[in-house]
Amino acid sequence: MTTVPTSRERPTLLDVARTAGVSPATASRVLNGFHQVRPETRRQVEKAMAELGYARRRSTRDTEPERTGSIAFIVCEEGTRVFSDPFFARVLWGASRELAPTGMQLVLLMLRSPQDYQTAAVRYLRGGSVDGALLVSMHGRYPIDLEDVSVPVVFCGCPIGPDAEKLCYVDADNRGGAERAVRYLINSGRRVIATIAGPGDMAVGVDRLAGYRAALLDAGLFDPRLISYGDFGQSSGDHAVQLLLDRRPDVDAIFCASDLMAAGALRALRRHGRRVPQDIAVVGFDDSPIARQTEPQLTTVRQPIEEMGGLMVRELLTLIQTPAPHRRRAVLDTQLVVRESA
Incomplete structure (x- = not known):
């Protein structure tokens, strides 16, 4: 049975979450306009808000969501692979170069296995330490449930799975x-x-x-x-x-x-x-x-690896600043370079 606050109490976000039957984090994502929420879930939360008469309280100094000034660069590979394959250094360099003028920090998180996406990565992204994430070297189908996190995410490369077209990613041809x-x-x-x-x-x-x-x-x-x-x-x-x-x-x-x-x-x-x-x-x-x-x-x-890293950052910053539905899928051109081996 759902407990509804009395008329003398102002309903809280927790009340909305309980009434809608969702987690507080999901209710918060609906409130802040993040697009990684299923339509049915969004309707449940909005219905609960209407039933309870919930209104977000903002002070004059609280007109925008609080920012951490950091974004995560998450790689699912062994450390030896990350530091031996120049691809990772190049995409990281492109991302860092694009982010530098903003004054934001880039935090590197390396995961050892695809299973860590649903454990360590989700736990970290839900912890409020970053404003968004770049996911690199994804393995498997739909590697992370974006409804489990409350920050926007941009993928390096198109993830495998039926929901790939609903995600924001930057890829090469x-x-x-x-x-x-x-x-x-x-x-x-x-x-x-x-x-x-x-x-x-x-x-x-x-x-x-x-x-x-x-x-x-x-x-x-x-x-x-x-x-x-x-x-x-x-x-x-x-x-x-x-x-x-x-x-x-x-x-x-x-x-x-x-x-x-x-x-x-x-x-x-x-x-x-x-x-x-x-x-x-x-x-x-x-x-x-x-x-x-x-x-x-x-x-x-x-393939334009540094450019991919930079474009990923630009897309992520857009999502952070405007958390409305935004599913850009950018595919950059490749070029054959003929040398001596063929």
């Missing part, structure tokens, strides 16, 4: 970039084109594999035995090449879903006595600093 790279290999005369794909539980891995497959299907050259998988790290590229050569010794090109995996592939090919690009062409993805340090220098797909 991963599928288009991969397809362009593979078509370049086909037009260069390569016919047995393998790939070292990224993780299947990340949209970036799924999209780059889809671009590879589309180009080869269109040319009538697709063979599922030419697909191997890695984790975007260098060692996984080395290991994948050995598997590919065992399956198809006649492979004459490899499209790698990251530059680090491409660097590992080059190392394995040297060990097997395969010349690049004479025997096997190699193409990476990212255009990270390592692409210009390999021997030979790496042909790769450039």
Whole structure:
């Protein structure tokens, strides 16, 4: 049975939450206009507010929500991966550069497993320590229930799942970039084109594999035995090449879903006595600093990583300042950079 305050009492936000059958945090999100609330839940809260005659009390000094002056940069990867893969440093640098003129702080939070999204991340974001969050390197489907947090969130890359189109994210054209790279290999005369794909539980891995497959299907050259998988790290590229050569010794090109995996592939090919690009062409993805340090220098797909970090911050600041429904989905162009490896 719901307890309704008497006429002599002014109803509180807690009263509204109890009447609506929701948590105080959810009632607060409805009151502050955050869009990460289901329509049915919003209607319940608004109905409770009307029934109780709830009116938000504001003093002359309390005209805006209190701000912490900080936003979280949340990464779900092992620390060794975060500090060895230049992608994370570049997107963090882009975000920091964009945030610097505002005087706000950027707080780095590293999570070890996807399960931590629903525990450590939610607990942290509900704690009132930050005004919003940037989520990077998401694994799995719909990695965090945004109704569990009371701050706006922007994703780096499109999350996997049916609700992805309801979220705010910034991404690169991963599928288009991969397809362009593979078509370049086909037009260069390569016919047995393998790939070292990224993780299947990340949209970036799924999209780059889809671009590879589309180009080869269109040319009538697709063979599922030419697909191997890695984790975007260098060692996984080395290991994948050995598997590919065992399956198809006649492979004459490899499209790698990251530059680090491409660097590992080059190392394995040297060990097997395969010349690049004479025997096997190699193409990476990212255009990270390592692409210009390999021997030979790496042909790769450039994605605007620093620009993605900056745009994520701009989108998040918009959500913080105007917590109205805002579901911008930005996809930035990629570019093929031809060097010596293909």
